[in-house]
Amino acid sequence: MAVSRNSKPRIVLFGGTDPEFLGCAREQITDHVAGRLDHPTAKARLRKFLGARGYQPAPGDKGTINDFEGDERLDLILQANFRLERGYLRWEKGQTKAMLEAWPAQEVVALSNGVAYAAAWAAAGGVMVEDRMIALLDDPVWEKFSPFGLPYEPFALDGSLRVRGLLRTEWVGLNPFQAEPHPKGLTRSFAEDLEIAETRCDEILRGLAAGALPS
Numbered sequence: 001m002a003v004s005r006n007s008k009p010r011i012v013l014f015g016g017t018d019p020e021f022l023g024c025a026r027e028q029i030t031d032h033v034a035g036r037l038d039h040p041t042a043k044a045r046l047r048k049f050l051g052a053r054g055y056q057p058a059p060g061d062k063g064t065i066n067d068f069e070g071d072e073r074l075d076l077i078l079q080a081n082f083r084l085e086r087g088y089l090r091w092e093k094g095q096t097k098a099m100l101e102a103w104p105a106q107e108v109v110a111l112s113n114g115v116a117y118a119a120a121w122a123a124a125g126g127v128m129v130e131d132r133m134i135a136l137l138d139d140p141v142w143e144k145f146s147p148f149g150l151p152y153e154p155f156a157l158d159g160s161l162r163v164r165g166l167l168r169t170e171w172v173g174l175n176p177f178q179a180e181p182h183p184k185g186l187t188r189s190f191a192e193d194l195e196i197a198e199t200r201c202d203e204i205l206r207g208l209a210a211g212a213l214p215s
Contacts, residue, residue, distance in 0.1 A: 011194040013084065013148075014077045014201055016068060024049045029081045039082075043074050065209050076208070080157060084197065087153035088190045094137065094165070095185040104181040105166040107134045108145070112160045121145060129174050134166065138183040147204055148197035151186075157204070 012025040028045055031037035050069050057067040065072050094103060110117040110133075121133045124144035135141050142151035155161045166174075171181055 011191075011198055012077065013080050013194070013197055014073065014205065020053070021046075021049065021068070025077060025081075029078065029085070032078065032082050033085050039078055042078055043071075046074055046077070065205060076157070080154070083154040084148065084150070084152075084194075085190070087150075088188075088193065091152035092188075095187070097185060100137065100183050100185055102168060103137075103165040104168055104183050105134055105136045105171045107132055107164050107166055108155055109133070109162045109164065110160060111162060117156075117161065132174075134171075134174065136171075136181055136183045138186060148193075148200050150193050150197060151188075157208070 010022060010026055012022045012029065015022050015025045025046060028037060028042035032039065032042050047069055055069055057064075057069065061067045063070055065076065067073055093099065108117075108121075118128065118133070121128070121141070124141050126133055126135060126139075126141040126145060137151075142155075143149055146152075146155055147157065148154075153163055155163065168181065172178075175181075
């Protein structure tokens with residue numbers, strides 16, 4: 001399934017600046033999202049492309065997150081782009097009137113690092129609902145909580161957060177004194193979202209290199 005826009009975005013997060021590598025990576029990511037290519041094959045193709053171009057990491061970068069031929073960087077490129085594009089498609093599908101009527105809110109569940117994520121949620125302006133990180137879909141907390149500044153997954157790059165939708169009855173049950181939820185349907189351009197996300201990549205890379213919590 002392709003992103004429903006007239007032109008495919010060429011930006012590849014964490015892919016560097018080499019236009020030929022970005023083009024190759026975009027092809028692998030597009031096929032991966034569409035289900036035509038699995039992760040190991042996409043990764044092998046990117047590594048083969050780099051090898052054919054005689055790529056060599058900078059002194060001191062080999063085997064680190066800054067080595068484009070290393071497992072850590074290739075996995076990051078493929079997983080981050082795959083999950084972000086898939087997150088956009090799911091978010092876009094959830095913006096219809098019928099979906100918002102049935103599923104007006106969502107919850108982010110920490111599978112690890114719960115205390116740190118709860119603190120990050122509070123710093124982003126989120127309110128704990130019965131000790132759970134829950135908000136309406138149009139709440140600005142999602143953009144502030146996201147490492148990419150976007151209102152959809154991934155909210156963590158290491159798989160330590162899971163997102164689940166909340167039915168209207170569940171939201172109302174958790175918030176009995178609030179009015180019926182009526183989140184607004186929103187529209188976004190995935191190409192423009194990638195440009196927003198790209199501005200965060202250097203900061204995220206520094207955090208990953210330092211072993212910081214990827215949130």
